[in-house]
């Protein structure tokens with residue numbers, strides 16, 4: 657029997673994929689979107705999540721690259737409707753993979769989720785006309801701790817797959833990875 661949820665390690669320590677097994681029939685499918693036992697098995701405390709967010713984006717929208725100063729913020733992310741290319745960048749000072757990026761295609765068919773630990777930059781591009789993205793975070797929203805690194809940063813060279821349509825003013829005004837990464841090691 658297939659596992660209900662597959663736990664898949666990535667090339668970056670602590671950045672973990674969870675892949676459920678959707679049960680498909682003529683009505684559609686059923687998939688488990690949260691199972692605390694699998695989170696615990698992967699070393700994640702499910703009780704740590706205190707807020708769940710849902711954002712809708714239209715095709716080509718980019719959100720990111722966002723992080724959080726202070727203690728940081730871990731996220732469990734998924735795409736509930738449509739598809740995104742999700743981006744996670746290790747910005748943990750001292751990490752052997754500092755500056756390394758992983759990309760994930762998240763959609764409403766395979767239903768993969770990604771756990772992004774504290775200390776990462778995160779962003780995504782919506783690939784479908786209506787794209788609903790849902791994520792849990794392990795600290796309450798703290799606008800004073802918002803960090804934004806430019807989504808077009810040449811050093812990071814994020815491989816955005818689709819023509820870019822709308823980006824927030826904050827994200828367009830964001831600074832460079834070079835400046836942000838230097839500030840982390842001061």
Ligand SMILES: Cc1cn([C@H]2C[C@H](O)[C@@H](COP(=O)(O)OP(=O)(O)O[C@H]3O[C@@H](C)C(=O)[C@@H](O)[C@H]3O)O2)c(=O)[nH]c1=O
Nearest residue numbers: 709711719720721722723778779780796797798824826
């Ligand atoms: C993230 C967030 C935003 N807001 C408000 C602030 C603002 O008025 C409006 C939209 O906020 P933003 O433009 O920051 O939303 P957005 O650009 O979607 O920000 C998100 O981007 C992705 C990539 C992430 O990783 C998230 O952690 C978060 O930073 O919603 C909250 O009230 N609570 C929240 O938790």
